[in-house]
Amino acid sequence: MKTLSTALLLVVLGGLLPLSGHAQQAGTGFGSEPEVQAFIASMHEQHGFDAADLSRQFDAIHANATVLRLIRPSASPGKQRSWQRYRQRFVNGRRQAGGQSFWQEHGALLQRAEAIYGVPPEVIVAIIGVETEYGHNMGSFDVLEALASLAFHYPPRAEFFRGELEQFLLLSRENGVSPLDIKGSYAGAMGIPQFMPSSQRRFAVDFDGDGRIDLRNSPADAIGSVASYLQQYGWEKGAPVAVPARVNGDPTALLTEGIKPVLTVRELQARGVIAAADDDAGRPAALIDLVTPNEPTEYWLGFDNFYVITRYNRSSFYAMSVFQLAEALREVRNNRLAAKP
Known part of the structure; x- marks a missing residue:
C-alpha cells in the first residue's frame, strides 16, 4: 500500500x-x-x-512550564558563572563517600568495563556520581512531556529536541514500554547515567547479559554504557586527562581556540603556557580557564581525554568536576587498599 x-x-x-x-x-x-x-x-x-x-x-x-523555565539561561545579571560554586556541588564529601560505596559494590563490573573499553573505574564512577549521585536522583519528569515541551515550545533548540523526541519514541517501541511511563530529567535524560534517547540507542550496551538494556535498574548496564560512550568518542587508555597550568601574558587568543586540543604542549609553552607536562610535550592540549568571580582564574591544560568527557556534557566545568572527583576517588581507594594488611 x-x-x-x-x-x-x-x-x-x-x-x-x-x-x-x-x-x-x-x-x-x-x-x-x-x-x-x-x-x-x-x-x-x-x-x-x-x-x-x-x-x-x-x-x-x-507544555510543561517548569521544563521551559529550567532550560532557559539564568536571567539574573548577578548570577555569574563560578567554578568554585559549581565544583562544590559535585566534588564534595557526600559524593566521594557514595563513590567509594558504589566502587566497592560494583568493583568487578568496573574492572571488566576497563578491560573491554579502556576507561578507568574512577572516571566511570565519577560520571555516574555527577549525573545522578549513583542512581539516587534520576529525575521525576515525564520524559515524553519534557521532550515535547522543548521540541515545540523552545525555539532555540527545537530541532535538537525534535530529534531526541523521535529517538525517544523509537526507543520506547523497541523496549515495549509506553512513552507515558518513562521518567527522567527536565531535558529528557534517563537512567543512572542520564543518557539522552539518541545516546542510549547508539552507545548503550547490555552489560549484564540479560538480553535487554536497562539503564534505570541495572548498574551493570549503566557502567558498561558509560564506558562504551567514552570509548566510542575516542577515550585513549592510559593517556592523561588534564594538568594545572599558568599563563604568562594575555591568554585570550589561546582561549578562543576552544576546548578541543589542537596545539601541542610544546607549542603552548612557546606561547606562554607553563605546565608540568614535559613527558607529553608532543601531545595536543587546549588551554582551559575556570573562572570564579573576584578570584584568580584557574588554568589547566586539557588533553584529548578531557575533551572526550566534554562530549558527555559540553562544559569545561563539568569535565573538570568529573576529573577531580575521579582523582579524589582513586586516591582514597588506593590509600585504603595500601593500608590493608
Missing part, C-alpha cells in the same frame, strides 16, 4: 481523530497543535507508528 502524504494524513487525522474533550476546552493537550500533528504524520510515514495511538499520547500531555 502506498504511504499517505503528510498533508493527506493531516486531513485524515483531523477528520477521524477529534481532540480529547480536555484539549478542546483548555487547549493544553499537545494533540491540538499543528506542528505536533505534522510530527505525528512524519513518525507514521518514516517509522510506521500508529498515528491514532500517537495522537492519544500527545493529547495526554501539555
